[in-house]
Amino acid sequence: MKRFWAAILGIGLIFNISGCSSSSTGSNGDSDKEVIKVALSDEINPPFLFTDENNDPIGYDVDYLKELEKKLPEYKFEYIFGEEETNLVGVGTGKYDFAINWFFKNPERQEKFLFPEHEFGYSLTSLVTKKSRNDIKTLDDMVDKKFPPVSPSGGLRSILNSYNDQHPDNSLTLESIENPSTADNLKRVSDGKADAIFINVTTFNEAQKKLNLDLKVSGIVSKEPIWTVFNRNEKELAKKIDKATAELTEDGTLSKLAEKWFEVDFFKDIDYIKEEGFKF
Template sequence: MKKVWLGVLLLALFTFMGGCSQSSGGSEKEDGKKVVKVAISDEVNPPFLYADEKNNPIGYDMDYMKEVEKKLPEYTFEYIWGEEESNLVGVDTGKYDFAINWFFKNPEREEKFLYPEHEFGYSLTSLVTKKDRNDIKTLDDMVGKKFPPMSPSGGLRTILNAYNEQHPDRPLTIESMDAPSNAENLKLVAKGKADAMFINVTTFNEIQKELNLDLKVAGIISKEPIWTVYNKDNEELANKIDEVTVELREDGTLSKLAEKWFGVDFFQDLKYINEEGFKFEK
């Protein structure tokens, strides 16, 4: 019985020590550095995050993390590919310390995860039209015009719903469809069966590479913050990375990375981003 109780006590001790290590962000290595397990999504979204020919993660997100690593030498960051929803479950359960990709905030996620105070980048939403149209640049221009069908949920629909709440006398007409195809919707615009599509610039660019439709980005509508999401026990780690994010923004590093990967500094305001001559081609 003494051996049994000794085993129980040792198990409890190891469990407690493991919990302490997890709460501060990672486990100890022999060199004294803490290992931080970072979940990255195999549902890639260039140029935020994708893989090179050797399956190494590259993109804006990874360049940002390289700069974070330089500022936090007390940590060793390990990156693990995985399906996005599984990654989020892993962060929630403590399998991973945090996840990075193209995450937005919503009430459900904020209940489960710890968000830092500052975003590390932006997703640009846009209106895409036929190349020969110059009458559509803003959401105001879409009043009385036709969008392709949209999912009834999701971040893009939320933006349009908010517009309608702010303009009850001049609402946008939005047709709903479960799981619509971005590619098919863009084809509707190219054929003139819809006036414009509301879509993220990066999503449009990737589809356009394949389809080469007679379309253009007519105007940038909004900048949507993107975030890392942490296990709620990793407040210390989240705060340290958040401090680094502020430093990287203030010293211009993140602006340079935005220029490198997107062709424009998306930390500037929308007037700058929409200035004449910017072609949205990168």
Template sequence: MKTKGLYLIFAVMLLAILAGCGKTAPAVGDSSANASAPNTASPAAKAAPKVIKAALNTVPVPLFSYLDEKNQPAGYMIDYLRELEKKLPEYKFEYEAVDNEGQLIGTDTGKYAFAANFWFKNPEREKKYLYPKQEFGYSITGLAIKPDRNDIKTLDDLVGKKLVPMTPVSGFRYILKDYNLLHPGKEIKIEDVEKTTPADDLKLVESGKYDAHLLNINHFEDAVKKLNLNLKIGGVISKESVYFIFNKNQPELAQKIDAATVELIKDGTLPKLSEKWFKVDVFKSLEYVQQGYKFRKEN
């Protein structure tokens, strides 16, 4: 319950600060700043930006979205959202913090125009939501194991092993499903769990109850550092494209954010943000990312 409370505090503070960042002071001489000033509004004056309701995650995600030591919103995704707001002044984003299931339901029903999270793409979600063509980043996936093991480095090594259970909405489940489709008779067993956290999952590996856990590298590093867990990454196995998901009735918004994202990659903004937060340019090849992570581990 204490952990859940911290997540809710994070969500409330993050949204309050983001909302405050969106406020602008009236310009000098503007009628809203000086009631006695004559109304000189030009017919060509810009229309007020369209308010767009978006869902954010309640749970802080290491390096993606969290509150820093000054209680300021920080992370790769937060910087990305700010860059989008610069590129698309015709919109004003308003955020509401909800859990993953709430984001999916709210976006499907139209309560939110889009859900700002690092969503994987899969056939089930593509039936319900609009995905941009361009990913805004990548989730780097690794295998967490005990430090005395050298027998688990790839997905092939998980056959016959006990993998930590996954929730039904876990994007990593689709990595395993794709693997199993390509390896009939040599499938990786997938166990189910209703809810879990990266910290709890990693504790199961450290205890020896399970052989390995498939997870985002950033979650691994954050949990190991905070909980002083005696674990290592046996291998970096993939970089999964991540996207925002949009309500089906928001094609124009999705297209504009898609185009802005392409520009932010081409002009080097997102690769630089990746270097800033992840210490490696995740837009480069998996081999490059694997070497970058190896360098981080050794240093």
């Protein structure tokens, strides 16, 4: 997916989504609030995070953060945009208090960072095939079939590795490559050089708008929880945000945001999501 914040905001630029000053003092009572530095990805990922016609950040992540600020008036969030791995390094060193993106949990990250108890949303993983194919809907259907090259690390590969751990006698054949191109891999499937690609629904939808390939979502595989990631010393902050997240989930606020941005409530079970027919 293309990176866009460098052109719009500048890498590392501080930006206040609510439109207030980004300094630690200011009007409207901001002077007595604790400034929390939040790292956001500079990679476009609609509808989680992108920009409107005025180049202002919008999306599910932005609305979630705004709801958190309402719940936690003692804090003022200061947003810094940067490359995902750089953001994680910044969280680890304490440069940022926490980062938000569609982060999956994995053992390596859990050693380095503090994860809250409650997820703030879900990423829907899928198999994408040529439109004419109806034989691939689940990972079981991909045994003895060909995937395009996948990164040896990352959330999607972790899911595929977990499948292979659970199915040692019928494992998936995976070819690894560093920094694979989403567009190139989708073209491989469209050209018949691979049977299907395992990909997040939102990533496919955004790429397909530009590529317009002979492809479709053939099946939703899973709903994967996504997390905010905290510096390990930010236990009090993480606890407060986790409590606020749980409240926003329980009172239906996050379900409403999911329906607003994805046209489906991904807090419901996977069977319900599949029945919705991928309309999002």
